Amino acid sequence: MSHQVTASNKLPFALLSMETLALEPELWTRTSITDPTWKKVSSWQGGSMGTPTTTELKTNNYNMESPYISDSTSLMLTGANTNIVEIKKDAGAVTYSSTSPKILIEENWGWDIMAYVSLRFDAQKNQGEQRKNGEHGVIYLTGAGEASRSKSAFGTDFFEMPNDRYFTFTTNTNMYFSIEGNSTAAIHMMQNDKLVKVENRILEGFASHGGRYALSANQNNLYPSGITTLLINDGFSESTAKIQFNHNTENKTVKISITAHTAEVCELRESEIAFAL
Template sequence: MNKNVQIIAPAQMPFSVGNWDFQVLTVSPTVYGRSGLNEPYEYNELSYLGASAGGIISINTRINEHGQRYGYATSSQEIRFESPSTTYSFNANKFGNQITYATSSPGAAVEARYWIFDDFLSGISLGMEARGKSDVHQIDAAGAWCNVQINDKLIQYSSAETVSPAPKNKASQVIIRDTEKFSFLSNVNIYFSDCDVYRELPSGQIIKVDRHGSGNPTLASEYYLTPDKGYPTGLTTMTIKDGFSDATAVVEFDHDASKKEVTITIKSFTSRLCDIRDASYIIHAPNAICIAL
C-alpha cells in the first residue's frame, strides 16, 4: 500500500474499512456504522470490528434539513484501529464542509474510490495490513467496493471496474430537443426547489419528485419538468441543494417552443464539480447534470 496518502472528501461521505488481513480490531473513539437497505437508515455505534472488510461508516451523524439522519463528519478526529499486535491511526481533519483523511502508520493507507468518471469521487477506504506482509492483499484491495445506485437499484461497485476519463471540456450548457430527457449524477443526496421536477419510472408511471439519491452516489435518468414528459415554455429556474446546504447549484431551462428546443444552462454552483455530460453507464443517461461535493 502507498503510505502517507492524503485524500480530500466531502464531510457527508462515509468511508469503508480495508481490513485486508481480516484482523479483529477495536476502534476508538466510537464511529457509526450504517445499516439497512432503504431509508431511514440505522446508525449503530462501533467500537469493535470483526474479521471483515467494507462497511458504510461515518465519524458522526447529523439530522439534515429534511429531517433525515445521515453520516456527517462534524469535527476533526483521530481514528485508531487496534489489534493485539499493532495500531493503525488515521487523521481526519475537517475544514468547512470538507475533510482530509491521512495516515502515516506503517501498513496503513487511504484510498479514493471513483465511479464512472475519474473525477467523480464515490467513496473513501481506510486500508490496513500487518507489517511484514507481502503484496498478496493487493488483489483484495483492488476489488474493494462501495455502494452506488442506478435508477433506484442498489449495487456494489468494484474499484477494479473500468473508470472513464472525465470529459476534457466541462459543458455548462447543452441544447436538447423538447422531447428529450435529462439525468442526474451525484455523490450526495440533492434536493430540488423553485420548479416542479418529474421522473418516469421503469413501469411507465410519471411521478413528481423533490430529490435525487438516497444516501449513495447515484445515477438516474428519465427526468422532465412537466408530467407529460416535457418542459414549460420560456424560462424555468431550478435550484439544487444537498441536504445540508453544503453546496447549491442554479440551473436554467429555456424552452423555445417555436424551435422545439430546450437550452439547459448551469448558471452558478458552489460544489466542487458541476457540469452537464453524457453519463450513460448500464443505463442510457444523457444530458446528466453532474454534481459532486
C-alpha cells in the same frame, strides 16, 4: 503504504480489513449499502463489506441524518496492534492520513466524481468495481470504484437538446429539489412508465447515476414553455446549484444552463447533470 487524501467532510469513507478491529472512537455505518439507517459500532468485523461509514452524523435541513464530520479526530484501529488514522478537519474538507505501514488510504471514483475514501487495513484488496441496479433506472456504486481519477474533462456549462429528451443525474450526495420562476413546473421522475413528482433523490450506495427526469407530468410535453430554474440543495444548503431550462417551443429545443453553484462538481455531460461534493 499510506498516503493522504482530502475529501468533503460530508463524504463517507469505507473501512476494509480481513482482521476484526476495535474502534476508538465509535463509528457510524449504514446498516446495509442501500438502507439509509445508521448504526453505531465499536468494532469492525473482519472480511465484512465496506459500507458508507463516518465519525459523525448531523441532521440536515430536511430532518435526515447524514454524514457530517465537524471536528478533527484520531481514529484508532486495534487488532493485533493499534494503528491510527488522523482525520483533520479544515473548513468543508477533511484530510485522512496515517504513518502506519499497514494502512492504505485511497480515493475511490465512479462516473468521474469522487465517491468515497477507502481505509484499507493490512493491504486488504478492493474486490473490483461493484454496481447495483436500483429502481427506476438508477445505478448505484456499492464498492471499490476507480482509484485516483481526476474530474471529468468533458463537462460543460450548457447543453441544447430536443424537447422530447429527458435529463438525468450523477451524484455522490442526497439532493433536494425546488423550482424557481415558473409556477407550472415541477420535477418529475419516470417510475413504472409514469412521470411522478419528486422532491428529492436520497443516495443509496456511495454514488448514483441514471434515472429519467422531466419538468412536467406530461410525457408528450416534458418541459413548460419559457424559462424554468431547478434548484438543487445537498440538504445542508452548503452545496447548491441553479440549473436553468429554456424551452423554445418554436424550434422544439431545450437549453440547459448552469447559472450558479457552490458544489465541488457541477457540470453538464450532455443531458446528464453531475452534482457532487
